[in-house]
Amino acid sequence: MPARMRHLRATAVVLGTASLALAVSLPAQATVHPAHGTKGIERAVLPAGDGWAAAEGSTRGGADATPDHVYTVTNRAELIAAFEDAGDAPKIVRIAGTIHGNADAEGKPIGCEAYQRDGYTLEKYLAAYDPAVWGMDEVPSGPLEDARVASAKLQAAAVDVKVPSHTTLVGVGKDARVIGAGLQVKGVSDVIIRNISFEDTYDCFPQWDPTDGDTGHWNSEYDNLVVHGSRHVWIDHNTFSDGDRPDAEQPRYFDELFQQHDGLFDIVRGADLVTVSYNVLKDHDKTMLIGNSDSAGADDRGKLRVTLHHNLFKDVNERAPRVRFGQVDSYNNHFVSTKGSAYGYSYGIGAESQLVAEHNAFTLDSGVDKATILKKWSESSLTAGDNYVNGRKTDLIAVHNAGVPAEHLTEGAGWKPKLRTEVDHPLVVPLLVALKAGAGRTLIG
Numbered sequence: 001m002p003a004r005m006r007h008l009r010a011t012a013v014v015l016g017t018a019s020l021a022l023a024v025s026l027p028a029q030a031t032v033h034p035a036h037g038t039k040g041i042e043r044a045v046l047p048a049g050d051g052w053a054a055a056e057g058s059t060r061g062g063a064d065a066t067p068d069h070v071y072t073v074t075n076r077a078e079l080i081a082a083f084e085d086a087g088d089a090p091k092i093v094r095i096a097g098t099i100h101g102n103a104d105a106e107g108k109p110i111g112c113e114a115y116q117r118d119g120y121t122l123e124k125y126l127a128a129y130d131p132a133v134w135g136m137d138e139v140p141s142g143p144l145e146d147a148r149v150a151s152a153k154l155q156a157a158a159v160d161v162k163v164p165s166h167t168t169l170v171g172v173g174k175d176a177r178v179i180g181a182g183l184q185v186k187g188v189s190d191v192i193i194r195n196i197s198f199e200d201t202y203d204c205f206p207q208w209d210p211t212d213g214d215t216g217h218w219n220s221e222y223d224n225l226v227v228h229g230s231r232h233v234w235i236d237h238n239t240f241s242d243g244d245r246p247d248a249e250q251p252r253y254f255d256e257l258f259q260q261h262d263g264l265f266d267i268v269r270g271a272d273l274v275t276v277s278y279n280v281l282k283d284h285d286k287t288m289l290i291g292n293s294d295s296a297g298a299d300d301r302g303k304l305r306v307t308l309h310h311n312l313f314k315d316v317n318e319r320a321p322r323v324r325f326g327q328v329d330s331y332n333n334h335f336v337s338t339k340g341s342a343y344g345y346s347y348g349i350g351a352e353s354q355l356v357a358e359h360n361a362f363t364l365d366s367g368v369d370k371a372t373i374l375k376k377w378s379e380s381s382l383t384a385g386d387n388y389v390n391g392r393k394t395d396l397i398a399v400h401n402a403g404v405p406a407e408h409l410t411e412g413a414g415w416k417p418k419l420r421t422e423v424d425h426p427l428v429v430p431l432l433v434a435l436k437a438g439a440g441r442t443l444i445g
Contacts, residue, residue, distance in 0.1 A: 041170060041194055041195065041442055042070075042092050042094065042168060042170050043062075043063045043065075043092070043168075044063070044192075044194075045058060045059065045060045045061070045063050045192075046058050046059040046060075046192070046234045046275060047421055048421075049419050049420070049421050050234075050275055050277070050307075050419070050421045051274075051275030051276075051277065051306075051307025051309065051329065051419050051420070052272075052273050052274060052275055052305040052306055052307045052327075052329070052419060053232055053233060053234045053273050053274055053275035053307070054275065054419055055273055055305070055419060056232075056273060057232070058232075059190060059191075059192060059232040059233065059234045059273075059275070060090075060166075060190055060192075061090075061092075061166065061167055061168035061190060061191060061192030061234070062090045062091045062092040062093075062166055062167050062168035062192070063090065063168065064090040064166075065086075065089070065090040065091050065092045065168070066089075066090075069086045069089055069090060069091040069092070070091070070092045070094070071085075071086075071091070071092070071093050071094065072094045072096050072172065073093060073094065073095060073096070073099070074095075074096050074097050074099070074107070075099055075100070075103065075106075075107030076099055076100065076101060076103055076107060076158075076161065076181060077105070077107065079093065079095070079099055079161060080161060083161075083162070083163065083164050083167070086164070086167075087164060088164055088165045088166055089166065090166040090167075091164075091166065091167055091168070092167075092168045092170070093167065093168070093169050093170075094170055094171075094172050095169065095170070095171050095172060095176040095177075095178065095196060096172040096173075096176065097172075097175065097176065097177075098175075098176075098177040098178075098179060099177070099178045099179070099181065100179050100180055100181070101158060101159045101161070101178070101179065101180035101181025101182070101201065102114075102155070102158055102159065102180040102181075103158070103180075109179075109180070112155075112204035112205075115151045115152075115154045115155040115158075115204055115205075116147075116151050117147060117150040117151045117154060118143070118146065118147035118150050118151075119143070119144070119147055120144065120147035120148055120150070120151045120205070124144055125144050125148060125208075126253055126254075128140070128142070128144045129144070129145075129208050129210075130254065131210055131216070131254055134210070135210070136210040136211070136216060137210070137211070138210070138211070139207075139209050139210070139211055140207070140208055140209075145207075148205050148207065151204070151205050152203070152204070152205040152221070155203070155204050155205065156221065156222075159180065159181055159182050159201065159222055160181075160182050160184050160222075161181050161182065161183050161184065162184045162186060163183055163184065163185045163186075163188065163191055163193075164188055165188040165189050165190055165191065166189075166190045166191075167188075167190075167191050167192070168191075168192040168193075168194070169183075169191075169192070169193045169194070169196070170192075170193075170194050170195050170196070171194070171195040171196040171197070171439060171440075173440075174439070174440035175440070176195060176196050176197065176439065177196070177197040177198075177199060178196055178197070178198050178199070178224075179199045179200055179243060180199075180200055180201055180202060181201060182201045182222045182223055182224060182225070182226065183198070183224070183225045183226070184226055184228065185225070185226065185227045185228065185230045185233055186226070186228040186229060186230060187228065187229045187230060188230045189230060189231045189232050190231075190232045190233075191230065191232070191233045191234070192233075192234045192236070193225070193233075193234070193235050193236070193238060194234075194235075194236045194237050194238065194442060195236075195237050195238065195439050195440070195442050196238050196239075196439055197238070197239040197240075197241075197439045197440075198224035198225060198238060198239065198240045198241075198264075198265075199224070199240075199241055199242065199243030199244075200241075200242055200243035200244065200245045200261075201222045201223060201224045201261065202220075202222070202242075202245055202260040202261055203220035203221045203222050203260050203261070203262070204260075206218040206219060206220040206258065206259060206260060207219050207220075208253075208254065210254075215255065215256060216254060216256055217256055217259075218253070218256055218257065218258050218259045219259075220259055220260050220261060220262050221262055222261070222262055223262055223263040223264060223265060223266050224240050224263075224264050224265055225240070225264075225265045225266075226265075226266050226267075226268065227266070227267045227268070227271045227274055228266075228268050228269045228270075228271060229268075229269045229270045229271055229299070230271050230272075231271070231272050231273050232273050233271070233273070233274045233275075234274075234275050234277075235265070235274070235275070235276045235277070235279060236275075236276075236277045236278055236279070236442075237277075237278045237279065237436075237437070237438065237439060237441055237442040238279045238280075238438070238439050239279065239280040239281075239282070239438045239439040239440075240264040240265050240279065240280065240281045240282070240284075241264070241280075241281075241282050241283050241284065242261055242283055242284055245260065245261075246283050246284075247259050247260065247261055247284070247285050248283075248342070259285070261284065261285070261286075262286060263284075263286050263287060263288060263289055263319070264281050264284050264286075264287050264288060264316075265279075265281065265287070265288050266288060266289040266290075266292060267288070267289070267290045267291075267304065267306055267321075268289060268290075268291060268292040268296075269292065269296060269299050269300070270299040270300060270303050270304075271303065271304060271306075272303040272304060272305050273305055274305070274306045274307070275306075275307045275309075276306065276307065276308045276309075276311060277307075277308075277309050277310055277311065278309075278310045278311065278433075278436055278437045278438070278441070278442075279311045279312070279437060279438065280311070280312045280314065280437050280438035280439075281311065281312070281313050281314070281316060281320070282312070282313075282314040282315055282316065283314070283315050283316070284315075284316050284317070285316070285317045285318065285342070286317070286318060286319050287313065287316040287317075287318065287319045287320050287321065288319050288320060288321035288322070289319060289321060289322055289324075290304055290306050290321045290322070290323045290324065290326050290328055291304050291322075291323060291324025291325045291326060291350065291351075291353075292324075293324070294324065294350070294351040294378065296324070296325070297325060297351070297352065300324065300325040300326065301325055301352070303325070303326065304323075304324070304325050304326025304327070304328070305326055305327050305328075306326055306327075306328045306329070307328075307329045307330075307417070307419060307420075308321070308328070308329070308330040308331075308333055309329075309330070309331050309332045309333065309420070310332050310333065310424075310429075310432065310433055310436065310437060311333045311334075311433070311437060312333070312334050312336065312433045312434070312437045312438065313333065313334070313335045313336070313346065314335075314336040314337075314338075315336065315337060315338055315341040315342075317341075317342040317343060317344045318344040318345050318346075318348065318375070319348055320335060320345075320346045320347065321347070321348065322347075322348030322350055322375075322377070323347070323348060323349065323350055323353040323355045324350035324351045324352065324353055324378075325350075325351065325352045325353060325354075326353065326354065327354045327356075327413075327415055328353070328354070328355045328356070329356050329417040329419070329420070330347070330355065330356065330357045330358075330360065331356075331357070331358045331359045331360060331417070331420065331423060332359050332360065332423060332424050332426075332429050332432075332433075333360045333361075333429070333433070334360070334361045334362075334363065334429050334430050334433040334434075334437075335360065335361070335362045335363070335364075335373075336362075336363045336364075337363075337364045337365050337368050338365060339365045339367070340365075341365075343364070343365075343368050343372070344372070344375070345372050345373060345374065345375035346362070346373050346374070347373065347374050347375065347382075347384075348375045348377055349374060349375065349376050349377060349378065349380050349382055349409060350377045350378050350380065351377070351378040351380065352378070352380060353378070353380045353382070354380070354381075354382075354413045354414055354415060355380075355382040355383070355384075355413060356382070356383040356384075356413050356415070356416075356417055357382065357383070357384045357387065357396070358383065358384065358385050358386050358387065359385075359386045359387070359423055359424070359425070359426050359429070360387045360388075360426060360429065361387075361388050361426045361427070361429040361430050362387065362388065362389040362390065362394075363390060363430060364389060364390060369403060370389050370394060370396075370399050370403070371399050371400050371402065371403020371404050372400075372403070372404070373389070373396055373399075373400065374396055374397065374400040374409060375407070376400075376404075376407035376408075376409055379410075380410075381409070381410040381411060381412045381413055381414065382397070382409065382410075382411070382412075382413050383411065383412060383413040384396040384397050384411070386426060387426060388426040388427060391427065393426075397409050397411050
């Protein structure tokens with residue numbers, strides 16, 4: 001069947017109010033390419049045995065898409081139109097260039113002021129809830145907090161993009177980017193996401209909570225990617241970062257960082273059978289949750305089976321990942337903390353977690369205490385063998401227990417991973433990851 005053009009007509013999408021001209025009224029065009037049966041990563045499936053996503057049947061994404069369900073998209077409207085047009089049929093969606101989540105109908109970026117409602121401005125919000133005025137005993141309430149919530153709701157309608165089942169989402173070439181949009185892989189199955197740079201999914205309207213901790217905190221929404229209650233998901237050769245808006249460069253209000261990002265990539269609420277391979281996660285604070293609440297056991301027990309391998313975690317402060325409940329296999333990853341970057345911990349040991357962390361490499365600045373690589377949040381056991389720190393084999397559990405005796409960790413996750421295609425020696429992991437991980441390292445045919 002010859003290649004042809006599909007005209008995807010998305011009716012006007014009004015995000016919250018008619019006065020905000022974020023309507024999508026196009027004929028959004030998606031080029032059909034390549035023909036059915038063409039080889040390349042667009043039709044690639046997860047290799048047999050490659051992590052938890054290869055269990056209980058493999059992960060195929062849109063590999064079986066017919067030619068009329070292969071799309072090339074260049075903006076948010078076209079991306080959503082492609083997802084809606086194909087529904088749950090196998091589909092391949094190719095991102096060409098840069099897609100902005102915070103954008104007008106033509107795909108041009110817009111600023112936070114476009115979402116402001118009911119008199120909200122940051123200046124008014126700061127004045128109303130300054131601890132000297134509002135105090136530190138209650139969370140904000142009243143007209144300006146209501147205005148912040150209304151404004152945030154409007155932005156959320158623009159930022160969140162839902163990915164359907166049986167989808168392969170791939171970047172074209174080396175420069176495919178998604179900026180300011182949060183992909184939601186929620187309640188679906190059989191999804192592959194590859195070769196895309198995800199950047200700066202920022203919250204225009206963080207909430208001030210003076211009761212959060214001893215000094216209060218700014219709390220924000222949105223991750224670049226969330227896998228929520230979904231099965232058979234393969235995330236491969238992507239780059240996740242804060243882009244040009246790193247939290248470390250944001251101002252401080254009420255003596256607390258005005259944090260506009262939440263996580264980079266979370267796997268939560270009963271998600272299961274996920275493989276995360278050859279990605280770069282960098283320059284961020286709260287990086288990755290596997291399980292987002294100690295109270296989510298009803299959803300998460302027996303699930304959250306996740307494999308992480310050959311990923312680079314560079315200059316991330318914490319949660320690389322923080323694990324609750326799941327059987328998580330983390331091997332052949334490279335963790336880097338350079339001089340001057342914030343470092344809290346890498347692996348967070350949470351409620352009922354069953355983490356296996358083996359054959360990983362850590363390259364840490366001399367000021368980082370090796371005992372803090374592990375962080376105990378709840379009483380759980382883990383397996384952590386054959387890990388190398390700055391070129392030397394290191395017993396992470398023994399070092400942690402000696403350096404942080406109040407957080408004694410018990411060895412033995414209670415299970416042994418079997419779904420590994422190849423295990424590399426930790427001493428060669430930094431080179432392999434540098435050469436292969438991240439967007440642009442897998443070429444589209």
